Amino acid sequence: MSGDVWQRFTAALQRLTDEVPELAHVVAGQDPGDAAGRYRTIVAVLSEITWAASELDDDRVRQWSASDATAALRTAAATAALEADGLAVDAAMDSDAHLRRALHWRRFGCRTTDDLHRRCAMDVSRGSLRLLARTGAGRVTSRLELQRIRLELVRDLRRQYADLRAELLTRVPSGRAAVGSFEADARERLAEVADRARDATARALGVSGPGGRWPRPEVTGPMPAQRPDELWLGLVLGAGFGLGAALGLARLATGLAGVPDGIGGAVGLALGLALTVAVVGGRARLHRRAVLERWVGAAVAVARQASEEELAYRLLEAQAGMATADHKTKN
Numbered sequence: 001m002s003g004d005v006w007q008r009f010t011a012a013l014q015r016l017t018d019e020v021p022e023l024a025h026v027v028a029g030q031d032p033g034d035a036a037g038r039y040r041t042i043v044a045v046l047s048e049i050t051w052a053a054s055e056l057d058d059d060r061v062r063q064w065s066a067s068d069a070t071a072a073l074r075t076a077a078a079t080a081a082l083e084a085d086g087l088a089v090d091a092a093m094d095s096d097a098h099l100r101r102a103l104h105w106r107r108f109g110c111r112t113t114d115d116l117h118r119r120c121a122m123d124v125s126r127g128s129l130r131l132l133a134r135t136g137a138g139r140v141t142s143r144l145e146l147q148r149i150r151l152e153l154v155r156d157l158r159r160q161y162a163d164l165r166a167e168l169l170t171r172v173p174s175g176r177a178a179v180g181s182f183e184a185d186a187r188e189r190l191a192e193v194a195d196r197a198r199d200a201t202a203r204a205l206g207v208s209g210p211g212g213r214w215p216r217p218e219v220t221g222p223m224p225a226q227r228p229d230e231l232w233l234g235l236v237l238g239a240g241f242g243l244g245a246a247l248g249l250a251r252l253a254t255g256l257a258g259v260p261d262g263i264g265g266a267v268g269l270a271l272g273l274a275l276t277v278a279v280v281g282g283r284a285r286l287h288r289r290a291v292l293e294r295w296v297g298a299a300v301a302v303a304r305q306a307s308e309e310e311l312a313y314r315l316l317e318a319q320a321g322m323a324t325a326d327h328k329t330k331n
Contacts, residue, residue: 005076006031006038012073013045016064022056023049035084036116039077043119046074068130075127078120085117089124095132102128106152129203149204150315154308157197161304164193165296172292174285179292183221186296190219190303197307201314219302222295 010028017023026048032038050065064070079089090101102125109121168189173182 005042005073005080009042009045009073009077012064012069016049016061020056020060023052023061026052035077035080039081039116039120042074042077046070071127071130074123075130078123078127081116081120082124087117093131098128098132101125102132106156110155126200126203129200132203146315146318150311153197153201153204153311156200157307157311158304160193160196161300161307164189165300168296168300169293172289172296174289176288179222179288182292183295186299187219190299194303194307198310201311205314205318219299222291 013026013028017026026045028041028045032041046065049061052061082089090097090104092101105121105128106125109118109125112118112121168186171182173179
């Protein structure tokens with residue numbers, strides 16, 4: 001099955017690149033020869049296509065990435081990788097098997113310490129939930145099941161936002177030119193996590209999804225510019241440090257090295273100016289980095305709160321639907 005998955009994936013990728021020439025640089029390469037290698041390669045290629053889709057703004061690429069066929073290929077590759085390590089994956093295709101498989105591998109992914117197994121288990125769980133949603137038989141029928149779903153969704157939601165926060169913090173730039181692109185990328189990644197959480201909620205509840213999209217929270221952009229008092233403080237500190245270094249060097253050059261006073265003073269002045277510029281510029285970069293790090297924390301917190309509020313609202317809708325169904329049954 002693993003080899004068949006690789007052939008199907010490379011064929012699908014070739015059709016996509018033929019249709020969208022801008023993705024010609026995305027290639028799967030040679031067959032890794034093992035199930036784990038195939039899975040890692042497929043995930044890497046899909047991530048690269050997702051990144052390219054944000055830059056191309058092409059609906060064809062987005063539809064291909066979110067299609068059932070692409071999700072099935074990723075799930076099949078994850079299944080093959082798990083089975084290659086001796087882990088059995090239930091291959092039944094009825095609705096009960098989809099739900100049972102999704103729950104089993106979600107719990108397995110939360111327990112295991114192996115990164116490959118965890119990622120494969122989550123892909124198998126998501127694929128099973130997708131199949132369950134297509135059968136239309138996964139609607140929640142008990143309050144106990146609803147509470148279990150809430151706990152699992154909240155845990156998964158918080159883990160995803162925590163992983164995203166850690167990833168963004170490692171990529172915070174200090175250059176002024178990179179602030180705009182970093183903010184746009186961070187907002188896009190937050191939207192992706194929110195969309196995944198929305199889809200996971202719909203699949204877990206066995207519904208097609210909300211009729212209207214939940215409004216995305218307004219997150220104020222970062223303000224990397226320094227305040228006037230901070231700017232003046234940086235200039236004063238930089239100038240003081242540069243002046244002290246200039247005087248020290250000039251005295252050293254004229255008193256010990258025997259350099260004429262004019263030359264020693266010029267060298268000291270040049271060094272002092274260079275140090276002043278370096279100190280002021282370095283402080284400005286550190287300030288921008290600190291501002292962006294605080295903004296990442298605030299943006300992730302706001303987005304996570306909005307996703308949790310949406311999740312609570314969808315669960316409340318499901319509970320209200322169960323209450324209505326119980327009332328009709330009793331009548």
